[in-house]
Amino acid sequence: MAMIVCPHCGEQVSEKAKKCVHCGAILIPEEKKHCTECGAELEEGMTECPNCGCPVDDILGQETDEKPQKVEATGVKVGIMQCLA
Numbered sequence: 001m002a003m004i005v006c007p008h009c010g011e012q013v014s015e016k017a018k019k020c021v022h023c024g025a026i027l028i029p030e031e032k033k034h035c036t037e038c039g040a041e042l043e044e045g046m047t048e049c050p051n052c053g054c055p056v057d058d059i060l061g062q063e064t065d066e067k068p069q070k071v072e073a074t075g076v077k078v079g080i081m082q083c084l085a
């Protein structure tokens with residue numbers, strides 16, 4: 001059982017802990033999948049969306065190589081684009 005140090009509070013927690021038991025910081029974000037169609041949360045192992053029936057297959061497995069998705073960081077770029085136009 002390995003221990004890691006929480007980057008937030010510096011306390012030791014299990015490397016398997018999803019969040020720090022001391023300060024509550026999220027250490028391992030749960031990789032919840034979301035339906036590509038309707039955005040419903042999908043549980044591990046689901047093969048289709050319980051909400052709309054959209055098949056869930058290659059959402060996982062296409063990680064790494066590509067840059068991490070930028071979440072809601074488009075504001076700046078939009079500004080640049082407008083300047084060019």
Ligand SMILES: [Zn+2]
Binds near residue numbers: 007008021023024
């Ligand atoms: Zn902590």
Ligand SMILES: [Zn+2]
Binds near residue numbers: 050053
């Ligand atoms: Zn769906």
